[in-house]
Amino acid sequence: MLNCYGNRCLNYTQYQNPTFSTKTCMPTMTSQKGPPSCILAVNAGSSSLKLQLFSVGRSDTIASDLVPKLLLKSAVSNLASPPAKFTFQNFEKHGHSIESQDLKDIQSVVGAFEFFLKFLRKDRSGVRESQVDEITHICHRVVHGGEVGERGPLVMDSRTLKLLEEVISLAPLHNGPADLIMKAALKSFPKATNVAFFDSSFHNSLPDFIRVYPIDQKVAKARKLRKYGFHGLSYHWILKNVAGFLGKDENETSIIALHLGSGASMCAIKNGKSFDTTMGLTPLEGLPGGSRSGTIDPSLIFHYSSRPADSDKVSSVELSHAESILNLSSV
């Protein structure tokens, strides 16, 4: 799969349907329509949009292997602290010079994606029209996969988009924009296969005693309230590179990894699998981030939004009810 966290691709296995290995969360991609020609990788984060375009060719050594070649790298960053900044680097253009400009009117990752698509087709981008038309696959980083994304990547169509809409409320800062970007991509590239790769899939190895919150289990099960964990694509990339650096197999590599960006988390990786991570049901839990509190006393929210000392407010009743849910119902 292609990873937009680094400027190199990790591995590219043949694209079969896609199925995937639950062990590594890496997909094997088969296409009914034949091998991919150009792949666009899209990483929508909370403060930036990062994009890379690859062409895919046959390996010189093993004919059946497909090798991606990085053609361009682009980003719109600073979305959480405007003005947004656009960068674009075409590796096929002489000098590989980076184009850079402030985008005063772009405030969202969806706006950034639309700007990128327009720029791609401009002469200035140096990207041939035929290359854009050859985009056969678009790989999207999607933060929350909920239960449908547990086993790995999904080809996006109206049915899978609908399934994913159910988890938007669990990661509104990320999944909402990703949903809009996937819809825009399906519209702009109707012939391309769109695949969602989930940050949460890497953590499907969490042991039950970590995954389960100490709350009423009937409610927890019915509403799928449990630890999911995120930044998994980044953690897999870190794992792969650390294992490579140490000359070990991934399943013999145990590390504590930190992803420190606009969203921040930590992950304990034991023998190549996520064992514990700081983010939970949503990307709010754990370390504080660029625009989020991270873990706070769960009662704080009720005290923050109500004033229990004001006797004339009913909110004090609501407050004690809310706290009793957290206290008594957790037993």
Ligand SMILES: Nc1ncnc2c1ncn2[C@@H]1O[C@H](COP(=O)(O)OP(=O)(O)O)[C@@H](O)[C@H]1O
């Ligand atoms: N070299 C750096 N030094 C300090 N902070 C950085 C550096 N690189 C990135 N950051 C921080 O990370 C943020 C971007 O985080 P990132 O995770 O890449 O984006 P996103 O949250 O959109 O995925 C920036 O807003 C900045 O605060």
Ligand SMILES: CC(=O)OP(=O)(O)O
């Ligand atoms: C999951 C998450 O927090 O992602 P990001 O760092 O891109 O905001």
Ligand SMILES: [Mg+2]
């Ligand atoms: Mg990020």
